[in-house]
Amino acid sequence: MEITILTFGILSDLLEKEEFQVQLTPEMNVLNFKQYLLENFSKLNGYSNFSVAINETYASDDTIIKEKDIIALIPPVSGG
Amino acid sequence: MNERISIKVTSCPLKLEDAYNFVEDPSCGGISVFVGTVRNETQGKKVLRLDFSAYEPMAIKEMEKIAEEALAKFSITKIAIHHAIGILSVTEIPVIIAVASPHRKDAFKACEFAIDTLKETVPIWKKEHFECGEVWVNAHP
Numbered sequence: 001m002e003i004t005i006l007t008f009g010i011l012s013d014l015l016e017k018e019e020f021q022v023q024l025t026p027e028m029n030v031l032n033f034k035q036y037l038l039e040n041f042s043k044l045n046g047y048s049n050f051s052v053a054i055n056e057t058y059a060s061d062d063t064i065i066k067e068k069d070i071i072a073l074i075p076p077v078s079g080g
Numbered sequence: 081m082n083e084r085i086s087i088k089v090t091s092c093p094l095k096l097e098d099a100y101n102f103v104e105d106p107s108c109g110g111i112s113v114f115v116g117t118v119r120n121e122t123q124g125k126k127v128l129r130l131d132f133s134a135y136e137p138m139a140i141k142e143m144e145k146i147a148e149e150a151l152a153k154f155s156i157t158k159i160a161i162h163h164a165i166g167i168l169s170v171t172e173i174p175v176i177i178a179v180a181s182p183h184r185k186d187a188f189k190a191c192e193f194a195i196d197t198l199k200e201t202v203p204i205w206k207k208e209h210f211e212c213g214e215v216w217v218n219a220h221p
Contacts, residue, residue: 008135009205010219049221053203056138072135072203078217079132079139079163079204080116080175080195 001026003065006072011050015043024065030054031061033071050075085147086160089139089204099160099178108157108180112187114195116175118168128209132165132174135203139163142202146194154190156181161194163204174206 003024012018024033030052038044052059053072065071081087086102088094096115103111118130143161150159160178168174177194181187206217 006135008133008203009207010216013216049219053135053138056135056141058201072138074135074203075205075216076218076221077199077201077203078206078219079134079202080199 001067003067004070006070008072009075009078011044011047011073011075014045014047015041026067028065029061030059030063030065033065034061037073081144082148082151084151084158085144086158086162087140087143087147088160088162089134089136089143090162090164091166092164094162094164094173094176096173096176099162099176102160103158103178103180105157105180107182108187109182110184110187111178111180112184112191113179114175114177114191115173116195118170118172118174120170122208125210127170128211129167129169130174131167131207131209132163133205133207134163134165136165138203143198146197146201149197150179150190150194153193154179154181154186155183156186156190159190159194161198163198163202165204 051074054069147159156179158180162176164174179187179190208215
């Protein structure tokens with residue numbers, strides 16, 4: 001299934017893009033998705049210090065990713 | 081949205097009176113305001129400017145959650161949480177939080193709760209620009 005990924009902050013710089021699509025296997029959870037990114041995107045250079053939001057809400061490691069979800073990669077925030 | 085809450089993420093300069101006027105209320109005995117300002121140095125290095133970016137729809141949702149939680153936790157009447165994005169220079173204002181309450185202690189506490197939580201949860205990022213280079217704040221543990 002095709003999923004849209006949004007990147008922010010340092011992750012946009014590392015990946016050199018703010019939005020892209022990936023093909024994921026069904027029933028993948030957030031933890032496995034993070035492992036998938038680290039294994040398939042060498043530009044991350046092992047950077048794993050980020051949270052995942054699904055459809056604009058923080059997701060836990062065991063959340064299952066569904067078709068048409070919008071996934072955001074959220075590095076440590078620094079607003080204020 | 082809850083009429084006791086004002087949330088804003090904007091690329092325009094923040095105005096203190098917008099947050100203040102929103103929370104002003106006849107039932108309140110005090111208004112507490114926190115204004116975040118761009119500091120001229122970080123760990124001894126001179127800061128030229130900060131560049132703020134946001135995941136805007138989620139930032140607004142997370143700011144609404146903070147405001148709703150503050151209304152539930154403290155005896156406050158109204159709360160405004162406004163954040164600016166884009167390039168800000170030293171002394172300019174990235175964030176304003178204003179809280180009105182019948183008694184002052186709740187306004188102080190809610191204001192502190194709101195800025196502390198915003199810094200932990202709201203998807204907004206700042207890049208510090210120095211004379212020699214730039215860095216994403218908090219990106220590395």
